[in-house]
Amino acid sequence: MPAVAPINLDTIPKPTLPPTLPVNPLPIANPVFSPNSQQLYQISNSLQQPNLLSPSNINVSNWQTNLDTVIFPIEERLTRDFVNYLNLPSTNAIATLEDAQNKLSAIEKATGIKPALIYITFLPKGNTIVDRSYSGSSILRVEQQIQNSEELELILVTASGEPIRRRIPLTSRTEVLALVQKFRNEVTNPVKRNTKSYLPVAQQLYQMMIAPLDAELQARGINNLSFISDLGLRSVPMAALHDGKGFLIERYSVGSMPSLSLTDTSTSNFKDTQLLAMGASQFADMSPLPAVEIEVSTIARQEWPGKSFLNQAFTLANLKSQRQQQPFGMIHLATHAEFRSGDPSNSFIQLWDTKLRLDQLRQMNWHSPQVELLVLSACRTAVGDRDAELGFGGLAVQAGVKSALATLWYVSDEGSLGLMSEFYSQLKNAPIKAEALRQAQLAMLRQTVRIEGGMLHTSSGSLPLPPSMSNTGSGNFSHPYYWSAFRMIGNPW
Structure with a gap:
């Protein structure tokens, strides 16, 4: 794709957004503090800038006050x-700042x-109560009502520094989530795949x-970003955010975690492990995936050592049996x-003979022995839905695998094949x-x-397409619709 000319951010039109909803916040219920954490941190809200969502006018404030008491509750x-x-299973082993930096x-x-x-969360305007309290093995929490007027906050954690x-x-949950929705709509709109209509919103979100955080990321030489995001922000195609000169993926490899x-x-x-590739190209009540046959056979025979099974051999019993044998x-x-x-x-993964539901994944015992990577090449996630976000974002931990590669929306069959x-070719080195995902996206x-x-x-190299795709013609996959949906979930390393 030709290089995108830098855009004057001051000329970007602001999207039409719904007004901020009136909120009657409830009082914080039963706050509990330990003797050493009974503090009320005042967060400055005195900066007043016009043009709420004009990127050139966004200002930031910087707080360095005992950040472990901020990160831990998040x-x-x-x-x-x-x-x-x-x-x-419930866990009291919540990662601290020290844990994060050690890891x-x-x-x-x-x-x-x-x-x-990078933690991306919403926090109330004005005063914020930060609580880190313990009672034996129980973690006591300050519950707070989600408010549409909450402001966006970022926290960057690196190994040192x-x-x-x-x-x-001057941001709000309502307005930020409206931008997120607009961004996804622009990227996935089939009518606009020969345009760059997504750029203004991609730059605003960037x-x-x-x-x-740009200056610190560059000063510290960072080249891999893992986003830990709040409700509504987990479905942002972060790879396609744009700084006016290039996409985020051109500078960093990107992934997401449910939490550290x-x-x-x-x-x-992981390069010493074997691959089990399975798939289906025909379905009784879903659209066919004609490229799956070549995808599964090519990956398992040419790109990575392992076994492959298609259609009638892609059953729940065979999936379990193959893992038990090897x-x-x-x-x-x-x-x-x-x-x-x-x-x-x-939520489910469609096998040949049944649906493997999200709540059944733990029964597959993919944690024993450990599966390093689970790849789902044709996913779709309900846009803007809390439960769908939690299911998608929690895929790796629910499946008991270290990492999962999946898509935020259904990408074209030939795009997924490409x-x-x-990806598997890049994964070798x-x-x-x-x-490896970043290089495939690039x-x-x-x-x-x-x-x-x-x-x-x-x-x-080059692969012949299956007969059913022989009339595809010329395929240009440079639009972010084709590559920004792919997300590395869990451990990106």
Whole structure:
């Protein structure tokens, strides 16, 4: 794709947003403080800037006040959200700032990659009560009503150096989530895939979520970002945020965690493991996926050592049996998967003979022996839905795997084939899994991965397309619709 010319941010039109909803906040119920944490932190709200969502006018404030007392409650709250929704075993082992920095330091030493965690949350305007209290093994919490007027806040944690806290004043939950919705709509709109209509919103969100941390990220030499995000922000295609010159993915590998406390951050040599690839191309009540046959066979035979099974052999019994016979460390499922509203049992992975529901994943015992990576190549997540976000964001921990690669929306069949073929090729040499994904996304952005003359071209060679796709013609995958949906969930290393 030709280089995108820098855009004057002052000329970006502001989107039409719904007005901030009137809120009658409830008082904080039964606050409990330990003798050492009975403090009320005053957060400045005195900065007044015009043009609420004009990126050139966004100002930030910086607080360095005992950040462990800020990070710990955020970790606890986000962990509790996933534990409750997915019915996971309760845990009191909530990660502290020291835990986070120790883990990041270990990753840096093991991989040579400099990682960072970025918490993106909403917090009430004005006063914020920060509580870190213990009673035996129980964690006592200050509950607070979600308010539509809450402001966006960022916290950057790296292996060394002080954490950075940035409040983005004059933002609100209502307006930020409206921008997120608009961004996803622009990226996924099939009518606009030959346009750059997404750029203004991609740049606005970049200015809110990344720009306030830009200087520190560059000064510390960071090249991998893991986002730990609040309700409504977990479905943002972060890879496609844009600074006016390039996409976020052009500078960093990107992933997401439900919380650090729920993520297995240990490292291991995943390149020595075998791949179990299964998939279905035909379905009784869902659209066909004609590229699956070549995707599954190519990956397992050419890109990564392992076994492959298609259609009638893609049964629940065979999936279990193959793992019992051989401890495959990577599982690739090329089939429809849906993350839906409501109970986790509503979300599923479609096998040939049944639906493997989200609440059944723990029964697959993919944690014993440990599966390093679960790949779902044809997912769809309900847009803007809390439960769907929790199911998608908690996929790795629910499945008992270290990492999961899945899509926020259903990408075209040939687009998934292109990215997956390139991903496994890059995985052979990449230092971490998220970097392999980044290189695959860049290959699509830069048209190294493309369809031409009835062939799928990748950095490692060309593949003939199946007969049902022979009339696809020329396929350009440079639009972020094709590559920004893919998300590394859990441990990105």
